[in-house]
Amino acid sequence: MESSAISLYFRLMRREAEEAESVPHEYLINLIDSPGHIDFSSEVSTASRLCDGAVVLVDAVEGVCSQTVTVLRQTWVEHIRPILVVNKIDRLITEIKLSPHEAYVHLLKLLEQVNAVMGSFFAGERMEEDRKWRETLEARLKEAEKPNSANSESTKKGSNTDTPISEYEEKDDEDIYFAPEKHNVVFASAIDGWAFTIRQFAGIYEKKLGIKKSVLEKVLWGDHYLDPKAKRVLQQKHLKGRNLKPMFVQLVLDNIWAVYASTVLNKYVFLLLFSFLFLLLSFACLLFRVPIYIINGMFEAHSIYSLLFFLDVETKKKSRR
Numbered sequence: 001m002e003s004s005a006i007s008l009y010f011r012l013m014r015r016e017a018e019e020a021e022s023v024p025h026e027y028l029i030n031l032i033d034s035p036g037h038i039d040f041s042s043e044v045s046t047a048s049r050l051c052d053g054a055v056v057l058v059d060a061v062e063g064v065c066s067q068t069v070t071v072l073r074q075t076w077v078e079h080i081r082p083i084l085v086v087n088k089i090d091r092l093i094t095e096i097k098l099s100p101h102e103a104y105v106h107l108l109k110l111l112e113q114v115n116a117v118m119g120s121f122f123a124g125e126r127m128e129e130d131r132k133w134r135e136t137l138e139a140r141l142k143e144a145e146k147p148n149s150a151n152s153e154s155t156k157k158g159s160n161t162d163t164p165i166s167e168y169e170e171k172d173d174e175d176i177y178f179a180p181e182k183h184n185v186v187f188a189s190a191i192d193g194w195a196f197t198i199r200q201f202a203g204i205y206e207k208k209l210g211i212k213k214s215v216l217e218k219v220l221w222g223d224h225y226l227d228p229k230a231k232r233v234l235q236q237k238h239l240k241g242r243n244l245k246p247m248f249v250q251l252v253l254d255n256i257w258a259v260y261a262s263t264v265l266n267k268y269v270f271l272l273l274f275s276f277l278f279l280l281l282s283f284a285c286l287l288f289r290v291p292i293y294i295i296n297g298m299f300e301a302h303s304i305y306s307l308l309f310f311l312d313v314e315t316k317k318k319s320r321r
Contacts (some may be wrong), residue, residue, distance in 0.1 A: 003034040003043045041070055048074045054082040060106075061091045064113045072114070076121045083186065084114060084178045090189040093260045100253035104246060111185070115177045122173045180221040180248075201252050220247050 008029045013022040032047040048054065054075045058068055075082045092103045178185050180198045188195035202216035209216070209231055223236045225244040233247070245254075 003032050003047050005030065005032045007031075041067075044071055045074055048078045048080060051080060054080045055085055056082045057085045057087050058110065058114065059091075060086050060088045060110065061096065063110055064117060068114075069117055072117050073121060076118070081184075083184050084111075085186045085188050085195070086110065087188050087190055089187055089256070090192050090260065090264075093257060094264060100249045100257050101245065103253055103257075104249045107187075111178055118176050118178070119173070122176055126171065181218050183217075196252075205251055220251065222246070222248075226250060 008031055010027040010029055012025045012027065014025050015022050032051060034043045034047045054071070056068070056071055056075070058064065072082065074080075086107065089103075092098045092106065098106060180187075183197055183199055186195050186197055198217055198220045199213075202213045202220060205211070205216060206213045209226070211231070211233070215233070219233050224247050225234045225236070225239060226232075226247050227234055227244075234244070244250075
């Protein structure tokens with residue numbers, strides 16, 4: 001098994017400003033798909049040296065595995081900015097049967113696990129830098145204490161360039177962590193062909209809630225709650241005993257769970273409604289003499305059979321997985 005490369009053309013409509021018109025932007029993305037198994041770590045390390053960024057996939061059910069840590073360490077060593085993709089969200093619905101709020105708590109713990117791995121990399125690097133800084137400082141101090149004038153002159157010359165500062169400078173570790181509000185986390189289901197970030201749902205609810213998109217991008221994840229009457233964003237301390245759902249559960253997960261409940265979990269109810277609609281339209285054709293080819297174009301027989309087969313196969317596939 002080897003890495004495979006492909007070039008993808010991507011065209012995006014983007015606004016330079018809020019009131020400006022959308023302008024098309026074109027991108028050519030060269031993607032290298034490396035195997036995720038631990039036996040092919042060499043393929044990951046080779047691909048990471050050729051790329052400017054990395055997309056790290058994590059199973060929403062399995063969580064952080066040993067190979068996940070290996071891939072994240074490789075991105076850290078090569079100084080590549082990674083994007084976290086939490087894949088197989090559908091398994092939380094169809095297999096584990098979690099509620100939207102339980103799935104939200106599960107995703108919170110998953111992000112904490114990934115960020116703990118990134119934090120361990122940062123702490124190890126800072127400890128190593130601190131050790132080198134102390135060794136260099138002690139060596140310079142010993143040279144400065146020698147009575148030899150030659151050594152003192154060289155110390156003075158070296159103090160302008162190589163002498164470490166008296167206090168150790170701490171680095172900020174805020175940028176190394178994954179957070180949906182930073183747009184470096186993607187929630188996806190590859191088998192069902194969908195994925196989203198916080199930004200997509202912020203754009204959907206911007207006009208409906210009357211809240212700016214930039215504000216929604218910051219509050220759609222975390223302990224933020226929506227007052228349905230006042231349409232205001234509340235913190236947990238302002239709930240005053242009210243049992244409100246987090247905004248990510250209320251505005252995002254509830255809708256996804258409703259779609260799966262209608263099409264996958266209760267597929268026979270969905271097919272019954274679909275068949276009833278087909279019979280109703282057929283009766284309308286006979287009653288109002290609507291050309292039958294319109295109905296045939298809308299609901300072709302092979303399309304209906306394909307839909308039935310697809311739903312049945314997908315359900316069996318997910319039950320075996």
